[in-house]
Amino acid sequence: MGKPRKFDRNIIVIGAGAAGLVGAYISAAVKAKVTLIESGNMGGDCLNTGCVPSKALIQCARVAHSARTAERFGVQVPEPEINFPAVMAHVRKSIQEIEPHDSVERYSDLGVEVVRGRARLVDPWTVSITQEGSEEHRLTARAIILATGAEPAVPPLPGLDTVNYLTSETLWDRFAQLDKAPSQLLLLGGGAIGCELAQAFARLGSTVTLIERAERLLPLEDHEVSAAVSRALESEGVQLLTGHEAISFDGNNDGLGGALILRNSKGEIQVTFDEIILALGRRARTGGFGLEALGIVQDGKLPVDGYLRTRYHHILAAGDLAGPYQFTHMAAHQAWYAAVNGLFGSIKKFAVDYRLVPSAIFIDPQVASVGLSEDQATEQGVAYELTRYSIDDLDRAIVDGAATGFIKVLTVPGRDKILGVSIVGENAAELIAEFVFAMKQGMGLNKILSTIHIYPTMAEANKFVAGNWKRAHAPKGLLRWLEKYHRWRRG
Template sequence: MKFTHDVIVIGGGAAGLTAAGGCALFGLDVALIEARKMGGECLNDGCVPSKALLAAAKRAAEAREPSRFGVTLEPPRVEWTGVHKHIHDAIAAIAPHDSEERFEEMGCEVFRDWAQVVGPQSVEVGWRTLTAPRIVIATGSKPAVPPIKGLEEVPYLTNENLFDLGELPDHLVIVGGGVIGMEMAQGFRRLGSEITVIEPGELMGRDDPDSVAVVRSVLEGEGVSFVSGRAERVEARDGVVRVQVGSEAVEGSHLLIATGRRANCTGFGLEEIGVEMGANGIKVDDRRRTSVKGIYAVGDCREGPRLTHVSGYEGSNVALEITLGVPTKVDWSALPWVTYTEPEVAHIGMTEKEARQKHGEKVTVVTETFHHNERSLAEASDKGHLKLVLKGKKVLGASIVGKNVGELLLPFAQSITGKSSTFALGSAIIAYPTRSEISKAAAFSAWEPTVFGPIPKKWAQFLARMRRKFA
């Protein structure tokens, strides 16, 4: 077969852009396909707009403490039009990094249309058929909408339309007490909305319960209400949304569904060519290879953790494997994540529960509170703690709750993996979005001339020619 490209990447979110850009920087001919907005969910209706909203909410919260540190502030006056503008200004500021123009400058051929995979090495886009020895699927995920009776007849919000609201909700009812639900509960409450969170299980269920308890206490103190139970039925009448939870009815002006994510992997022709699917995404091995030779799946579309920094990590791994022929297995031993409530909840590696399940009595836990941290005391922000999970002296994981604690994870990433060189730092998984990412960026910049130097590029292009010839 005569190939049009060396690699075809379907999806212009964090995973696809990292894979496509990496391959292009090694000099490969890359086709990058994205039918919707460049930047994917994270830029357009995920991490970026949510953190922008939380920043506005924090400003309002600070002003509600009229006198602190000897400084008196005026009570806040929230204008939703201004908050809305700030959110979309943040998106617009970051959009050029993910733009079609930037990736064309890198050397990608960008197609803004829907893709259909018609063979192990063939993709139809528009009226054209593209071919390549390697295909990378990076089609992301979408909100998981639970089967609640009446939901289809009721206007409801997800993260995909939440940030386009033309008005601040009077009373936002949130179904789901995970990361999105808790962040938006605090954010909208601080901006002035009444908030009720409905959750049948544990709040922020993958996090350390002691850390979650601190956050729940803070949110309750700010006026967020929690209802334990499953949303069974929804109806809307005269501008009021009514959610039935057991014998209790919760009423509000707006309804947000925040019950997780579903892989966006159907409708692309993958099952028709034999790509095996799992319960919630494409099945892949440790190298992100699917059941069809030459096809990879990275990011939210495959089974596994769904985080922006995971998508970038997998995209870079696959780019290295395709360009240099180096097998790159994923390593989740130092996987971080952060919930950006205030206080933040940050985690890396094993939770205490996971560690005890695996190592039993060999596990010890060391806890330090911020009550003895002098910087925290000086700033009157000593609420929270750090819990270190150990096997002997080896760090297995860390759970932290407190002010800006997402920035404290980096040294534990190095402790868990046992890697502390600049090269290791440049390839570490850093929680997104945190300021600690600048450390990784600087370390990577130190190695960039070597990684993308003449010899690696020549080797990558030689491998690409061999694939085209013998695939």
């Protein structure tokens, strides 16, 4: 089928996760005729199986940990009793209370036509929509945004089909059926998801083993960040098996629990479990949308250019499907470019700005970073100066019992221009925002130092690390002259 002379829509968006919702809203805001198609739950993975439920679970675990450690503040409380069904009820309630933000009704009010059904591209301009209980119908569009997200990666390990394994998508329904947290929980994968869930379930009463093939947790983070996270998890009873590769599974006959064979530098070991969660990353969700027939997908991946365009420039992708970062805030960021380039790309197009992509890991203490880490700068041959501030010296952290962590700032040698920041500490995900803003606006550490920060707050740590940089770059010659001047003034 050739390109239509007329189109039913200006733009069609497939997928109502973060990228799809933002892309559809932006399109409607500039008065385009837009249809948003979703076959599952509105809000996508983030609302239903990702960010929202995991952070609700983490908060429950944090409350339990606070009760368990209250004695350090002079408060005597008994060992907390974990009502696991109530924990899972809080998770469900959190989703339900946020659902209206992503609902069909809200986006319809914003001018988006929302269609619940399965979408498939039958040619580069035509989308087939299959709805339950009705016949297929088709719409044409001048531009199409693919925002189908990603799904948990499941490795082809021998024996995996003999165990009732879980992923970040399936664990919520499974654990909602349990009276208590799993006794022996195995987590395969030491990235952000694995670390967050390991700490949360350990605090909720599980005996947790976390396995990572690399020699350290969070291998993409700064090495000191990785070490700090390992210490935090081990201090709460999580068994860490880094440098261990999964070889095969052996499930129990009843389908519950099993054993995993691991290989390390010394040989093979076996670990048993009641429940196992695979946290091995996520892969683009490309199947079932007609993308292979159009030649858009290659080896399970969907290549896009700097403008988020596929091989057909009017078909764009955003969010986890497009990569390279699988963050909700990146999905929303890309959605603006996808919508604008889809609607106005023939006049003016915009390349996605990936220069400053902050990230956070919501363990305790939190981890946050932006720009280059020390390891990345070294690998890339980028010259840098390193300035540190230890949060155990911060007044607010001391009184809050959160005197753990640090801030590392990389700057251009001899200048206050920020190349990257890594933070470990209470509210690190909030603290990083000031550095992201400064880097975005081209401001250096001197500007942060000259900004008043409320006392006592965790945010003062940002000012203090800037002060450490300033002291290291004090004009020694001028200071010697001033010393002589003041001596002369004393007579």
